[in-house]
Amino acid sequence: MNKQNSDILLEVKNLSKYYPQQGGFFEQSTGMVKAVDDISFSVQKGTTFGLVGESGCGKTTTGRMIVRVLEPTKGDIYFKDEENGVVNLLHLAKKPLRKLRQKIQMIFQDPYASLDPRMTILQIVGEPLRANKLASGNDYKEKVAGILKSVGLRPEYMNRYPHAFSGGQRQRIGIARALVTSPNLVIADEPVSALDVSVQAQILNLLADLQEQLRLTYLFIAHDLSVIHHICNRIAVMYVGKLVEIADRTALFSNPKHPYTEALMSIAPKPDPHRKSKTAFLKGEVADASNPPSGCYFHPRCRYAKKICKQEAPILRKKELNHFSACHFDLELQGNYV
Secondary structure (H helix, E strand, O other): OOOOOOEEEEEEEEEEEEEEEOOOOOOEEEEEEEEEEEHHHEEOOEEEEEEEEEOOHHHHHHHHHOOOOOOOEEEEEEEEEEEEEEEEHHHHHHHHHHHHHHHHHOOOOOOOOOOHHHHHHHHHHHHHHHHHOOOOOOHHHHHHHEEEEEEEOHHHHHHOOHHHHHHHHHHHHHHHHHHOOOOOOEEEEEEOOOOOOOOHHHHHHHHHHHHHHHHEEEEEEEEOHHHHHHOOOOOEEEEEEEEEEEEEHHHHHOOOOOOHHHHHHHHOOOOOOOOOOOOOOOOOOOOOOOOOOOOOOOOOOOOOOOOOHHHHOOOOOEOOOOOEOOOHHHHHHOOOOO
């Protein structure tokens, strides 16, 4: 991490996660599935960094490696801790890592599966406090009550079980559990994708309000571009384990520099029924991470693909100020999909 840049809270460098592929009678190794392949990005303090792409592109795997639920194959993850300065999360032993996890929390996608049905809301939200020995007795209950209020739930609900709540309420409980240890970084893994559209806006607005109140930094993982556009300051687009574009929100949506980003925007629903947008349909299926195409992984689905795209993999390069793209022919894109 660049120690001179005091605004960077998280920096990921050359992060990869490979899974061995086995087959045959003796279960011999037949190759590698590159779920995440050599990605790098940084997240500034107090902002929301979006990670977007189709299912299976490696978004969730990236988030879980950052919190060390999954161990990376290689790479570095630097986090700026208020007490210890810049630390590499991958070099921490179990005890210091557990202490630092108080500052890096995760909101999970499924509000039904992520809550233990046998535990009360008091036990679920308060579990991180007990596990990290941050509170006990009346202080324990007061902290749980306070964080429940902050996410829009009444403290009287503490003794109820998850089955008594709706999907939106359960996600609020999940958010409360993530925030009860006063983290600096929150990784939100598709936090609204399992909710009704009417509830999604409520949760997104809640996350925005909490960010302002508590000075939080988000790594927001999603496949929905409208959600990403609503909440994120800077966005990285992922395809088959690789980052293909990184840019600020306005630049990305007004002038995409990668055909995959352009195609995603063209098929996203538009709120204006009178607006005509240019078409860039996504054809074919997502490439197989265990046997990806040669050259650019996106070339079998790309309408701009030429011979070089099949032969040479493009490198993520700076195209404009703070705008990076991995495409040989980014100047030919049509753009304008806000």
